[in-house]
Amino acid sequence: MNRTTLSLIAAAAALAAVTGFAAATAPGDDGDSAKAAARLPVERSSLLCPAPSTSDLAETAYTSYTPVSTGSGSSGKAALSSATRELTDGAGSGKGKGKADKPVLSPLKPGKPVAGESSGAESPALVGSADGNLAPGWTVQQTTEVAAGTGRGLLGVNCSAPDTDFWFPGASTAKERSDYIHLTNPDDSAAVVDVQLYGANGAIKSDVGEGIQVQPHSSVPVLLSTLTDKPQTNVTLHVTARSGRVAAAVLAADDKLGGDWLPASADPAGTVVLPGIPKDATSVRLVAFTPGDNDADLKIQLASPTGRITPAGHESLHVKSGMTAAVDLGDVTRGEAGSLVLTPTGDSAPVVAALRVVRGKGANQESAFIPATRPVGARATVADNRAKGSTLSLTAPGAAGTVKVTASAGTEGGTPVTKTYTVKAGTTTSVRPPVPAGLKGSYALTVEQVSGGEVYGSRMLDVSDADVPGVPMFTVQTLPDDRGTVSVPHADQDLSVLQK
Secondary structure, eight states, rough: OHHHHHHHHHHHHHHHHHOOOOOOOOOOOOOHHHHTOOEEEEEEEEEEEEEOOOOOTTTTEEEEEEEOTTTSOOOEEEEEEOEEEEEOSSSSSOOOOOOOOSSSSOSTTTOOOOEEEESSTTTTOOOEEEEETTTTTTTEHHHHHHHOOOOOOOEEOOOOOOSSEEEEEEEEOTTTTEEEEEEEOOSSEEEEEEEEEEEEEEEEEETTTEEEEEOOOOEEEEGGGGGGGOSSSSEEEEEEEESSSSSEEEEEEEEEEEEEEEOOOOSSSSSEEEEEEEEEEEEEEEEEEBBBOOOOEEEEEESSSSSSOOOTSEEEEEEOOOEEEEEESSTTTSSOOOEEEEOOOOOOOOBEEEEEEEETTTTEEEEEEEEEEOOOTTTTEEEEOOOOSSEEEESSSSSSEEEEEEEEOOOOOOEEEEEEEETTEEEEEOOOOOEEEEEEOEEEEEEEEEEEOOHHHHHEEEEEOSSSOOOEEEEEEEEEOOEEEEEEOSSSSSSGGGGO
């Protein structure tokens, strides 16, 4: 192996450790080096939080947490600060500049959650980064309470990493909905983004969603109903960055059903898992879309506490290529918490999917969204859990799996506790998660796969509001692998020769 090849391996390893990208084998290798690759903690993470609300009644809590990771070093730094907020009802082209405000959050060390807050309609989007031992698995939860008005309820979202491609099945341009796609740019150069809607009959033509400019360190909310002349109840939103990268999330507000954040679905896949439908759900709507050239035929099953069952009258779903499909499943859980599992029948194309879940009846209804998600993998984390009101759902769609759940210390005090759960094959386990001893403030939950088949998870947070009695204010966040480690090829030779 010559020095050029050694240089390529060294560069790839360094890039992987910093960015979290998997390193490829060097040119000419047969893959043996990949087999010996080590998994190391990432050295830098970026997270972006959308502007939380346009309501003057909004009260927002931010909670940051980084799990303790072996091999991540003894020092690090992190901060989450304001981005300039650009307001638009169409193709945003504002030219705001990033602000150098005091950070909203400044985490100090792994294993200790930190909380901050904001209020009112002027709270901006946030841009943050973490490095060193604060980077691997860094998680920030944004939770907003809105007591009244369109979009009332508990609005929760995990602040997300920037990317270039997002799918949002479950959005809407109906008259009773006010859905905004929030685009946030963390970088020093402008991003150019295309927003495309797909309805029941295919792509919805619109020039307004093309070439949206998101200036450096800025955020642009775009009202989806301005992208089409014909309202549609169920649409799939595709966000792609022509240049640069952004974080993206949909804020969905309904006149009667309250509101919540709709996060992006996991990447298109043949088998799709949507975990954590609450036991008292009164209405569940499934929305699916296949981006490819072929149709998808899916078997619909509910992973209940006792095993997989097929909802009567909703055994399957046919999804035509490029067209959004939706089906109302009603009170599919029938008093028992569950998770939806979609599996392909025959030669079926990959799909993206999401659920809209409604709790309550009549005038006392609230809604939340559950997108398709990745398994918890090595580790997944969700912050801003309370002493009361958190429910953890764990699903093993295939073989039985065992996970370890750790409740961190609290933001203001408390001692971590750990509990292990085994989820039987094809079932969903719904539990009140462990609470730190002597808890003060809020805390984080970390879920780690111990053994067995893949486990998927979500956390539901619900709060009571004395001003709105009878309304179940709630939000659901999925628990995908945090990708806090990266595979780095093993070096068979001392790379110090490069310096000679």
